[in-house]
Amino acid sequence: MMKRRAFVKMAGISAFAVSASGFNLIQKDGITSTDCATSTDMLGPFFREGAPSRNDITYQSEIEQLPIKVVGKVFGADCNLPLKNLEIEVWHCDHKKNYDMESDEFRCRGKIQTDQNGAYWFKTFMPAPYGGRPKHIHYLIREVEGYQELATQLYFKGDKRIKQNNWVKYPWDEKRILEIYRNEEEMAEVNLDLYLTPKSLLENK
Ligand SMILES: [Fe+2]
Numbered sequence: 001m002m003k004r005r006a007f008v009k010m011a012g013i014s015a016f017a018v019s020a021s022g023f024n025l026i027q028k029d030g031i032t033s034t035d036c037a038t039s040t041d042m043l044g045p046f047f048r049e050g051a052p053s054r055n056d057i058t059y060q061s062e063i064e065q066l067p068i069k070v071v072g073k074v075f076g077a078d079c080n081l082p083l084k085n086l087e088i089e090v091w092h093c094d095h096k097k098n099y100d101m102e103s104d105e106f107r108c109r110g111k112i113q114t115d116q117n118g119a120y121w122f123k124t125f126m127p128a129p130y131g132g133r134p135k136h137i138h139y140l141i142r143e144v145e146g147y148q149e150l151a152t153q154l155y156f157k158g159d160k161r162i163k164q165n166n167w168v169k170y171p172w173d174e175k176r177i178l179e180i181y182r183n184e185e186e187m188a189e190v191n192l193d194l195y196l197t198p199k200s201l202l203e204n205k
Pocket residue numbers: 044046093136138
């Protein structure tokens with residue numbers, strides 16, 4: 001039953017063109033995208049304007065939490081072009097499952113920038129799951145010249161709250177379920193590369 005439903009969904013998606021720069025275009029529910037584009041996820045009700053620019057969004061709490069570093073790169077047009085000096089906003093809930101909507105601390109929130117190679121990083125701790133949702137970190141990259149806005153979320157491999165046809169519906173969503181590994185600093189780390197969708201794809205279609 002589940003499998004069949006998944007298949008029907010897949011069948012509605014067709015590769016119909018290969019662009020000059022080599023990536024495949026796909027069409028889903030009337031939306032044209034690239035086959036590398038990072039899939040979107042809910043912005044959710046807890047986004048908050050005004051978070052400070054910082055790469056460390058940890059805060060002090062009495063509860064011991066697993067520190068985690070998130071790294072990755074942001075790519076554009078041909079699924080290959082690194083996007084430098086791009087602002088990414090990230091946020092997640094604290095260990096009490098609360099989103100900081102009020103305090104000046106902007107707990108678990110920050111704006112980060114990609115470097116000259118399109119790379120970004122931030123340090124935080126493993127977010128708590130809430131409301132039956134898997135553990136997750138929100139991302140927002142606002143509309144920049146040539147690219148559509150991207151609101152998405154990062155999940156962690158092995159989280160039993162991730163269920164098929166729930167938060168992760170399509171094969172490409174699985175690219176956002178990340179394996180936790182130990183990095184050179186002996187720290188838990190995950191890697192999420194992001195691929196923006198060029199606006200020109202919308203205009204052409
Ligand atoms: Fe959330």
